[in-house]
Amino acid sequence: MxxxxxxxxxxxxxxxxxxxxxxxxxxxxxxxxxxxxxxxxxxxxxxxxxxxxxxxxxxxxxxxxxxxxxxxxxxxxxxxxxxxxxxxxxxxxxxxxxxxxxxxxxxxxPATVEDLIIMQAQSIKDMRQRVDTLEHRTNKAAETVKEIRDTFLFRDEDWRNKINGLLNGATRRLGKSYRDMRTTQLPNA
Structure with a gap:
């Protein structure tokens, strides 16, 4: 089992x-x-x-x-x-x-009050790490949105390459193929 x-x-x-x-x-x-x-x-x-x-x-x-x-x-x-x-x-x-x-x-x-305090401190530390991770992801997403917005606003001759680069980078980070990524629904930010 x-x-x-x-x-x-x-x-x-x-x-x-x-x-x-x-x-x-x-x-x-x-x-x-x-x-x-x-x-x-x-x-x-x-x-x-x-x-x-x-x-x-x-x-x-x-x-x-x-x-x-x-x-x-x-x-x-x-x-x-x-x-x-x-x-x-x-x-x-x-x-x-x-x-x-x-x-x-x-x-x-916990066997003692001290154990309970240690467990609570660890829980707070873990929660802080999760919050930090979420803040980091939010900042990265904001940077990506800004880059996409700038790419579409300025539309230089290289804008398609920039978009493809962003999408390929996102698919690599998610461990998916580009084809899978095109059919993936992303959660609302």
Whole structure:
């Protein structure tokens, strides 16, 4: 049996890869389901909750060594995603996951007040790192938007090459092909 829940920065998590394997779904379908749930949270005004419970990251595929996106999920995020899976087998799997989250939480219970303070400090540090990462991504996106705007406004003879360069760079960073990128819907900024 695969490990369903793991410890990440002192907190129990699972990830989209584990959910895909255990629920016998394609990983890209699980990623689609997660993105749909995040979009619904944003529509409901729960963007901050989504950010603190769904952590998009990357993993390297063991066979082709390419980098792909995945999500780390807190117990609450897992519950929201898993609600959509309703077959009897899925219900059994949800129970297994939730029992494993509970077991991990019990293992992580602090023994002393000092342990609790250390855990809280680590949590604050982790959250600050996530905020810094988001700020960095936002700044990079703003720079890219400015570059695209400037390219379209000035339309020099090299503007198509500049646009292609931007798109090719974006596809490389996302670990996708240019063809895949053309059909990818990007989230609203």
């Amino acid at each position: 695969n490990q369903l829940v793991f410890i990440n920065n002192g907190q129990p998590f699972t990830d989209s890869l584990t959910v895909a394997v255990e629920f016998q779904k394609e990983h890209d379908h699980v990623m689609r389901d997660i993105r749909q749930q995040i979009a619904k949270l944003n529509e409901a005004g729960e963007r901050e909750w989504g950010i603190s419970n769904f952590g998009e990251t990357q993993y390297q595929h063991p066979q082709n060594k390419q980098w792909y996106s995945k999500f780390d999920l807190t117990e609450d995020a897992f519950a929201i995603v898993a609600m959509a899976y309703t077959t009897p087998e899925a219900m059994k799997m949800k129970v297994r996951f939730l029992e494993e989250f509970k077991r991990m939480r019990n293992q992580l219970q």
